[in-house]
Amino acid sequence: MSNAQSSSQSTRAPVGSQISIIRPDDWHLHVRDNEALKAVVPFTAKQCGRAIIMPNLTPPVTTTEQAGAYQQAILNAVGKNSDFKPLMTLYLTDSTPAKEIKNAVASGIISAVKLYPAGATTNSDAGVTDIKKCYQTLEMMQTLGLPLLVHGEVTSQDIDIFDREKIFIDQRLKTLVKDFPELKVVFEHITTADAADFVTESSPYVAATITAHHLLMNRNDMLVGGIKPHHYCLPVLKRETHRETLVKAAISGNSKFFMGTDSAPHSKHNKETACGCAGMFTAFAAIELYTEAFDKAGALDKLEQFSSLNGPLFYGLDANSDKITLQREKWTVPDSYPFGDDVIIPLRAGKTINWKLV
Ligand code: DOR
Ligand code: ZN
Numbered sequence: 001m002s003n004a005q006s007s008s009q010s011t012r013a014p015v016g017s018q019i020s021i022i023r024p025d026d027w028h029l030h031v032r033d034n035e036a037l038k039a040v041v042p043f044t045a046k047q048c049g050r051a052i053i054m055p056n057l058t059p060p061v062t063t064t065e066q067a068g069a070y071q072q073a074i075l076n077a078v079g080k081n082s083d084f085k086p087l088m089t090l091y092l093t094d095s096t097p098a099k100e101i102k103n104a105v106a107s108g109i110i111s112a113v114k115l116y117p118a119g120a121t122t123n124s125d126a127g128v129t130d131i132k133k134c135y136q137t138l139e140m141m142q143t144l145g146l147p148l149l150v151h152g153e154v155t156s157q158d159i160d161i162f163d164r165e166k167i168f169i170d171q172r173l174k175t176l177v178k179d180f181p182e183l184k185v186v187f188e189h190i191t192t193a194d195a196a197d198f199v200t201e202s203s204p205y206v207a208a209t210i211t212a213h214h215l216l217m218n219r220n221d222m223l224v225g226g227i228k229p230h231h232y233c234l235p236v237l238k239r240e241t242h243r244e245t246l247v248k249a250a251i252s253g254n255s256k257f258f259m260g261t262d263s264a265p266h267s268k269h270n271k272e273t274a275c276g277c278a279g280m281f282t283a284f285a286a287i288e289l290y291t292e293a294f295d296k297a298g299a300l301d302k303l304e305q306f307s308s309l310n311g312p313l314f315y316g317l318d319a320n321s322d323k324i325t326l327q328r329e330k331w332t333v334p335d336s337y338p339f340g341d342d343v344i345i346p347l348r349a350g351k352t353i354n355w356k357l358v
Helices: 034-047 064-078 098-107 131-144 161-179 193-201 212-216 240-250 283-296 300-315
Strands: 018-022 026-029 050-053 085-091 110-115 148-150 185-187 206-210 257-259 323-332 337-339 342-344 352-357
Touching: 018 300, 026 034, 026 257, 026 283, 034 064, 034 283, 034 337, 050 064, 064 085, 064 098, 098 110, 098 131, 110 131, 131 161, 161 185, 161 193, 185 193, 193 206, 193 240, 206 240, 212 240, 212 283, 240 283, 257 300, 283 300, 283 323, 283 352
Parallel strands: 026 050, 050 085, 085 110, 110 148, 148 185, 185 206, 206 257
Antiparallel strands: 018 323, 323 352, 337 342
16 A cells, blocks of 8 residues: 555545545546447446546547547447547547648537647657647637647657656647637646646646546555556656645646546557556546545545536536535445456456445
8 A cells, every 4th residue: 555545544435434525527638439338338427527638549540530530439338328428539630730720629529639740649640749839729729719638748769758848838738828818728638746736827728637546546556566557657657745735736627627537448468568558447437536636635525626617617518417426435345347358457457446336
Protein backbone atom coordinates (compact mmCIF):
# COMPACT_ATOMS: atom_id res chain seq x y z
CA MET A 1 0.00 0.00 0.00
CA SER A 2 1.43 3.39 -0.97
CA ASN A 3 1.49 6.46 1.25
CA ALA A 4 -1.33 7.71 -0.90
CA GLN A 5 -3.55 4.84 0.15
CA SER A 6 -2.94 5.04 3.88
CA SER A 7 -3.48 8.76 4.48
CA SER A 8 -6.34 10.68 6.16
CA GLN A 9 -8.26 7.59 7.33
CA SER A 10 -9.87 9.53 10.16
CA THR A 11 -11.73 11.97 7.90
CA ARG A 12 -13.33 9.24 5.81
CA ALA A 13 -17.05 8.65 5.63
CA PRO A 14 -18.20 5.83 7.94
CA VAL A 15 -18.93 2.35 6.57
CA GLY A 16 -22.50 2.11 5.28
CA SER A 17 -22.88 5.83 4.65
CA GLN A 18 -24.35 6.87 1.34
CA ILE A 19 -23.99 9.85 -0.96
CA SER A 20 -26.15 10.83 -3.94
CA ILE A 21 -24.75 12.91 -6.76
CA ILE A 22 -25.94 14.04 -10.17
CA ARG A 23 -25.08 11.32 -12.69
CA PRO A 24 -21.46 11.82 -13.81
CA ASP A 25 -19.98 11.99 -17.31
CA ASP A 26 -16.66 10.60 -18.48
CA TRP A 27 -14.89 13.31 -20.46
CA HIS A 28 -12.12 10.97 -21.72
CA LEU A 29 -12.78 7.32 -22.57
CA HIS A 30 -11.40 4.58 -24.83
CA VAL A 31 -13.84 1.86 -25.88
CA ARG A 32 -11.93 0.32 -28.87
CA ASP A 33 -14.06 -1.46 -31.49
CA ASN A 34 -15.71 -4.78 -32.46
CA GLU A 35 -15.89 -7.40 -29.69
CA ALA A 36 -13.76 -5.33 -27.29
CA LEU A 37 -16.19 -2.44 -27.65
CA LYS A 38 -19.14 -4.69 -26.81
CA ALA A 39 -17.32 -5.91 -23.72
CA VAL A 40 -16.48 -2.52 -22.21
CA VAL A 41 -19.16 0.00 -23.27
CA PRO A 42 -21.90 -1.31 -20.93
CA PHE A 43 -19.76 -0.49 -17.87
CA THR A 44 -19.66 3.20 -18.72
CA ALA A 45 -23.28 3.29 -19.88
CA LYS A 46 -24.32 2.01 -16.45
CA GLN A 47 -22.52 4.80 -14.59
CA CYS A 48 -22.35 7.82 -16.85
CA GLY A 49 -24.81 9.94 -18.80
CA ARG A 50 -22.26 10.74 -21.48
CA ALA A 51 -18.68 10.00 -22.44
CA ILE A 52 -16.20 11.63 -24.77
CA ILE A 53 -15.02 8.78 -26.98
CA MET A 54 -11.38 8.82 -28.03
CA PRO A 55 -10.70 8.35 -31.78
CA ASN A 56 -7.41 6.37 -31.63
CA LEU A 57 -8.66 3.28 -33.45
CA THR A 58 -6.86 1.54 -36.30
CA PRO A 59 -7.46 3.25 -38.67
CA PRO A 60 -8.06 6.44 -36.67
CA VAL A 61 -11.43 8.22 -36.71
CA THR A 62 -10.52 11.20 -38.90
CA THR A 63 -13.85 12.04 -40.56
CA THR A 64 -17.33 12.90 -39.35
CA GLU A 65 -18.65 10.00 -41.39
CA GLN A 66 -16.40 7.51 -39.59
CA ALA A 67 -17.35 9.04 -36.24
CA GLY A 68 -21.03 8.62 -37.07
CA ALA A 69 -20.56 4.91 -37.80
CA TYR A 70 -18.49 4.52 -34.62
CA GLN A 71 -21.19 6.26 -32.57
CA GLN A 72 -23.80 3.88 -33.97
CA ALA A 73 -21.66 0.84 -33.06
CA ILE A 74 -21.42 2.13 -29.49
CA LEU A 75 -25.17 2.76 -29.28
CA ASN A 76 -25.79 -0.77 -30.57
CA ALA A 77 -23.57 -2.18 -27.81
CA VAL A 78 -25.42 -0.20 -25.14
CA GLY A 79 -28.88 -1.41 -26.05
CA LYS A 80 -32.20 0.39 -26.34
CA ASN A 81 -32.98 0.73 -22.64
CA SER A 82 -30.11 3.08 -21.91
CA ASP A 83 -29.99 6.88 -22.23
CA PHE A 84 -26.19 6.84 -22.46
CA LYS A 85 -24.87 9.26 -25.07
CA PRO A 86 -21.44 8.77 -26.69
CA LEU A 87 -19.94 12.15 -27.62
CA MET A 88 -17.66 11.70 -30.59
CA THR A 89 -14.23 13.14 -31.41
CA LEU A 90 -12.09 13.46 -34.53
CA TYR A 91 -8.43 12.45 -34.65
CA LEU A 92 -6.33 15.43 -35.76
CA THR A 93 -3.65 14.77 -38.39
CA ASP A 94 -1.18 17.05 -40.16
CA SER A 95 -3.67 17.23 -43.02
CA THR A 96 -7.11 17.47 -41.38
CA PRO A 97 -8.80 20.06 -43.63
CA ALA A 98 -10.50 23.09 -42.09
CA LYS A 99 -13.51 22.02 -44.17
CA GLU A 100 -13.78 18.81 -42.13
CA ILE A 101 -14.23 20.97 -39.02
CA LYS A 102 -17.12 22.77 -40.68
CA ASN A 103 -18.71 19.42 -41.57
CA ALA A 104 -18.10 18.17 -38.05
CA VAL A 105 -19.80 21.10 -36.37
CA ALA A 106 -22.68 21.15 -38.88
CA SER A 107 -23.31 17.42 -38.28
CA GLY A 108 -23.92 17.87 -34.55
CA ILE A 109 -22.13 14.53 -34.02
CA ILE A 110 -18.67 15.81 -33.12
CA SER A 111 -17.96 17.30 -29.68
CA ALA A 112 -14.20 17.83 -29.95
CA VAL A 113 -10.98 17.12 -31.87
CA LYS A 114 -8.12 15.12 -30.33
CA LEU A 115 -4.48 16.06 -30.74
CA TYR A 116 -2.02 13.21 -30.37
CA PRO A 117 1.59 14.21 -30.94
CA ALA A 118 2.79 11.54 -33.41
CA GLY A 119 4.27 8.60 -31.52
CA ALA A 120 3.12 9.73 -28.06
CA THR A 121 0.87 6.77 -27.20
CA THR A 122 -1.39 3.93 -28.42
CA ASN A 123 -2.27 4.33 -32.14
CA SER A 124 -0.80 7.81 -32.38
CA ASP A 125 1.41 7.19 -35.43
CA ALA A 126 -0.99 9.15 -37.63
CA GLY A 127 -0.95 12.03 -35.14
CA VAL A 128 0.46 15.50 -35.52
CA THR A 129 4.16 15.89 -36.38
CA ASP A 130 4.17 19.70 -36.31
CA ILE A 131 1.28 21.67 -34.84
CA LYS A 132 1.98 24.57 -37.23
CA LYS A 133 0.66 22.33 -40.02
CA CYS A 134 -2.74 22.40 -38.28
CA TYR A 135 -3.06 26.16 -37.78
CA GLN A 136 -5.82 26.72 -40.38
CA THR A 137 -7.79 23.87 -38.88
CA LEU A 138 -7.29 25.19 -35.35
CA GLU A 139 -8.37 28.63 -36.54
CA MET A 140 -11.64 27.13 -37.75
CA MET A 141 -12.11 25.28 -34.45
CA GLN A 142 -11.57 28.50 -32.54
CA THR A 143 -14.08 30.32 -34.73
CA LEU A 144 -16.71 27.58 -34.41
CA GLY A 145 -16.08 26.86 -30.72
CA LEU A 146 -15.03 23.22 -31.17
CA PRO A 147 -12.72 22.15 -28.31
CA LEU A 148 -9.23 20.72 -28.83
CA LEU A 149 -8.35 17.82 -26.52
CA VAL A 150 -4.62 17.54 -26.02
CA HIS A 151 -2.41 14.59 -25.18
CA GLY A 152 0.27 16.75 -23.61
CA GLU A 153 3.58 14.98 -23.97
CA VAL A 154 6.57 15.64 -26.20
CA THR A 155 7.90 12.62 -28.00
CA SER A 156 11.63 13.30 -28.60
CA GLN A 157 13.78 10.32 -27.71
CA ASP A 158 16.15 12.56 -25.74
CA ILE A 159 13.46 13.75 -23.29
CA ASP A 160 13.05 11.67 -20.14
CA ILE A 161 9.61 10.06 -19.97
CA PHE A 162 8.90 11.60 -16.55
CA ASP A 163 9.58 15.11 -17.96
CA ARG A 164 7.55 14.84 -21.15
CA GLU A 165 4.44 16.60 -19.84
CA LYS A 166 6.30 19.56 -18.35
CA ILE A 167 8.39 20.03 -21.49
CA PHE A 168 5.23 19.86 -23.61
CA ILE A 169 3.79 22.77 -21.62
CA ASP A 170 6.94 24.85 -22.06
CA GLN A 171 7.66 24.00 -25.69
CA ARG A 172 4.19 23.53 -27.20
CA LEU A 173 1.17 24.37 -25.07
CA LYS A 174 2.17 27.88 -24.04
CA THR A 175 2.58 28.85 -27.69
CA LEU A 176 -0.66 27.14 -28.69
CA VAL A 177 -2.82 28.98 -26.15
CA LYS A 178 -1.07 32.25 -26.98
CA ASP A 179 -1.69 31.82 -30.72
CA PHE A 180 -5.32 30.70 -30.16
CA PRO A 181 -6.46 32.61 -27.09
CA GLU A 182 -10.14 31.73 -27.59
CA LEU A 183 -9.70 28.09 -28.60
CA LYS A 184 -11.24 25.80 -25.99
CA VAL A 185 -8.44 23.45 -24.88
CA VAL A 186 -8.72 20.45 -22.57
CA PHE A 187 -5.33 19.34 -21.29
CA GLU A 188 -6.14 15.65 -20.97
CA HIS A 189 -5.21 13.31 -18.13
CA ILE A 190 -2.83 15.72 -16.41
CA THR A 191 -0.22 14.07 -14.20
CA THR A 192 2.01 16.81 -12.83
CA ALA A 193 1.89 19.83 -10.54
CA ASP A 194 3.25 21.77 -13.54
CA ALA A 195 0.14 20.92 -15.55
CA ALA A 196 -2.28 21.68 -12.70
CA ASP A 197 -0.59 25.05 -12.17
CA PHE A 198 -0.58 25.83 -15.89
CA VAL A 199 -4.31 25.16 -16.18
CA THR A 200 -5.13 27.14 -13.03
CA GLU A 201 -3.19 30.13 -14.30
CA SER A 202 -4.49 29.99 -17.90
CA SER A 203 -7.59 31.69 -19.29
CA PRO A 204 -11.08 30.20 -18.82
CA TYR A 205 -10.68 28.60 -22.27
CA VAL A 206 -8.21 26.07 -20.79
CA ALA A 207 -9.38 23.16 -18.63
CA ALA A 208 -8.14 19.67 -17.71
CA THR A 209 -9.30 16.14 -17.07
CA ILE A 210 -7.81 14.07 -14.24
CA THR A 211 -8.01 10.28 -14.09
CA ALA A 212 -8.91 8.31 -10.97
CA HIS A 213 -5.67 6.34 -11.22
CA HIS A 214 -3.53 9.48 -11.15
CA LEU A 215 -5.43 10.61 -8.03
CA LEU A 216 -4.93 7.26 -6.30
CA MET A 217 -1.45 6.11 -7.28
CA ASN A 218 2.10 7.26 -7.73
CA ARG A 219 5.02 5.69 -9.60
CA ASN A 220 5.92 3.49 -6.65
CA ASP A 221 2.66 1.65 -7.29
CA MET A 222 4.04 0.71 -10.69
CA LEU A 223 7.68 -0.04 -9.86
CA VAL A 224 8.24 -0.98 -6.21
CA GLY A 225 8.32 -4.69 -5.33
CA GLY A 226 8.21 -5.79 -8.98
CA ILE A 227 7.00 -4.14 -12.16
CA LYS A 228 3.20 -3.90 -12.43
CA PRO A 229 2.20 -3.79 -16.10
CA HIS A 230 -1.42 -3.05 -15.20
CA HIS A 231 -0.28 0.18 -13.53
CA TYR A 232 1.49 1.35 -16.67
CA CYS A 233 -0.26 4.10 -18.58
CA LEU A 234 0.60 7.26 -20.46
CA PRO A 235 1.34 9.80 -19.28
CA VAL A 236 3.14 7.53 -16.83
CA LEU A 237 2.40 7.74 -13.07
CA LYS A 238 4.54 10.40 -11.40
CA ARG A 239 6.03 10.96 -7.95
CA GLU A 240 3.89 11.48 -4.84
CA THR A 241 4.18 15.29 -4.75
CA HIS A 242 2.50 15.45 -8.15
CA ARG A 243 -0.30 13.11 -7.07
CA GLU A 244 -0.92 15.33 -4.04
CA THR A 245 -1.18 18.42 -6.24
CA LEU A 246 -3.63 16.67 -8.58
CA VAL A 247 -5.84 15.78 -5.60
CA LYS A 248 -5.76 19.42 -4.47
CA ALA A 249 -6.81 20.55 -7.96
CA ALA A 250 -9.61 17.98 -8.20
CA ILE A 251 -11.10 18.91 -4.80
CA SER A 252 -10.43 22.65 -5.16
CA GLY A 253 -13.86 23.52 -6.49
CA ASN A 254 -12.16 25.12 -9.50
CA SER A 255 -14.49 24.43 -12.44
CA LYS A 256 -11.51 23.92 -14.80
CA PHE A 257 -10.91 20.40 -13.49
CA PHE A 258 -13.22 17.50 -14.29
CA MET A 259 -13.53 13.75 -14.51
CA GLY A 260 -11.99 11.90 -17.44
CA THR A 261 -11.12 8.30 -16.68
CA ASP A 262 -8.84 7.55 -19.64
CA SER A 263 -10.04 4.00 -19.08
CA ALA A 264 -7.93 2.31 -21.75
CA PRO A 265 -8.59 -1.42 -22.06
CA HIS A 266 -5.95 -3.75 -23.50
CA SER A 267 -6.12 -7.53 -23.42
CA LYS A 268 -4.19 -9.39 -20.69
CA HIS A 269 -1.99 -10.78 -23.45
CA ASN A 270 -1.06 -7.25 -24.63
CA LYS A 271 -0.36 -6.00 -21.09
CA GLU A 272 1.56 -8.95 -19.64
CA THR A 273 4.30 -9.15 -22.23
CA ALA A 274 7.87 -7.99 -22.88
CA CYS A 275 6.60 -4.72 -24.40
CA GLY A 276 3.26 -4.07 -22.75
CA CYS A 277 0.65 -1.55 -23.91
CA ALA A 278 -0.11 1.62 -21.95
CA GLY A 279 -3.48 1.94 -20.26
CA MET A 280 -5.51 1.00 -17.20
CA PHE A 281 -9.03 -0.38 -17.34
CA THR A 282 -11.08 1.55 -14.77
CA ALA A 283 -14.48 2.02 -16.45
CA PHE A 284 -15.99 -0.93 -14.54
CA ALA A 285 -15.74 1.12 -11.31
CA ALA A 286 -14.96 4.63 -12.49
CA ILE A 287 -17.12 6.63 -10.11
CA GLU A 288 -16.32 4.31 -7.18
CA LEU A 289 -12.59 4.92 -7.67
CA TYR A 290 -13.06 8.69 -7.83
CA THR A 291 -15.29 8.55 -4.76
CA GLU A 292 -12.57 6.69 -2.91
CA ALA A 293 -10.02 9.33 -3.86
CA PHE A 294 -12.27 12.19 -2.74
CA ASP A 295 -13.17 10.34 0.47
CA LYS A 296 -9.49 9.83 1.30
CA ALA A 297 -8.98 13.56 0.86
CA GLY A 298 -11.96 14.29 3.15
CA ALA A 299 -13.68 16.05 0.25
CA LEU A 300 -16.75 14.02 -0.67
CA ASP A 301 -18.69 17.29 -0.78
CA LYS A 302 -16.61 18.30 -3.82
CA LEU A 303 -17.12 15.10 -5.81
CA GLU A 304 -20.33 16.08 -7.62
CA GLN A 305 -18.86 19.29 -8.93
CA PHE A 306 -15.84 17.46 -10.35
CA SER A 307 -17.68 14.41 -11.71
CA SER A 308 -20.97 15.89 -12.87
CA LEU A 309 -20.98 19.71 -13.14
CA ASN A 310 -17.62 21.10 -14.29
CA GLY A 311 -17.40 19.04 -17.50
CA PRO A 312 -20.83 20.02 -18.89
CA LEU A 313 -20.14 23.63 -17.95
CA PHE A 314 -16.95 23.67 -20.02
CA TYR A 315 -18.54 21.88 -22.99
CA GLY A 316 -21.60 24.17 -22.86
CA LEU A 317 -24.04 21.37 -22.00
CA ASP A 318 -26.59 20.86 -19.24
CA ALA A 319 -25.72 18.56 -16.37
CA ASN A 320 -27.47 15.18 -16.38
CA SER A 321 -30.98 15.25 -14.94
CA ASP A 322 -30.88 12.11 -12.78
CA LYS A 323 -28.82 11.03 -9.78
CA ILE A 324 -26.77 8.05 -8.68
CA THR A 325 -26.13 6.79 -5.15
CA LEU A 326 -22.88 5.41 -3.78
CA GLN A 327 -22.47 3.46 -0.56
CA ARG A 328 -19.32 3.06 1.53
CA GLU A 329 -19.07 -0.73 1.25
CA LYS A 330 -15.98 -2.80 0.46
CA TRP A 331 -16.25 -5.17 -2.51
CA THR A 332 -13.73 -7.35 -4.26
CA VAL A 333 -12.88 -6.61 -7.88
CA PRO A 334 -13.05 -9.69 -10.16
CA ASP A 335 -9.72 -11.15 -11.33
CA SER A 336 -10.68 -10.45 -14.93
CA TYR A 337 -13.52 -9.55 -17.27
CA PRO A 338 -14.22 -11.06 -20.73
CA PHE A 339 -12.66 -9.07 -23.59
CA GLY A 340 -13.32 -10.56 -27.03
CA ASP A 341 -11.18 -13.72 -27.39
CA ASP A 342 -9.07 -12.74 -24.37
CA VAL A 343 -9.70 -11.26 -20.93
CA ILE A 344 -9.01 -7.86 -19.47
CA ILE A 345 -7.45 -7.29 -16.07
CA PRO A 346 -9.25 -4.46 -14.26
CA LEU A 347 -7.49 -2.03 -11.94
CA ARG A 348 -7.39 -3.57 -8.42
CA ALA A 349 -8.08 -7.08 -9.77
CA GLY A 350 -8.66 -9.41 -6.78
CA LYS A 351 -8.39 -6.46 -4.38
CA THR A 352 -11.03 -4.26 -2.82
CA ILE A 353 -12.68 -0.92 -3.57
CA ASN A 354 -14.23 1.00 -0.67
CA TRP A 355 -17.31 2.37 -2.45
CA LYS A 356 -20.08 0.73 -4.40
CA LEU A 357 -22.65 2.11 -6.83
CA VAL A 358 -26.07 1.28 -5.38
O1 DOR B 1 -2.40 4.90 -21.13
C1 DOR B 1 -2.91 5.30 -22.16
N1 DOR B 1 -3.63 4.49 -22.96
N2 DOR B 1 -2.70 6.57 -22.52
C2 DOR B 1 -3.09 7.03 -23.72
O2 DOR B 1 -2.84 8.17 -24.00
C3 DOR B 1 -3.76 6.14 -24.70
C4 DOR B 1 -4.39 5.01 -24.04
C5 DOR B 1 -4.78 3.93 -25.00
O3 DOR B 1 -5.48 4.22 -25.99
O4 DOR B 1 -4.41 2.77 -24.80
ZN1 ZN C 1 -6.65 8.48 -23.46
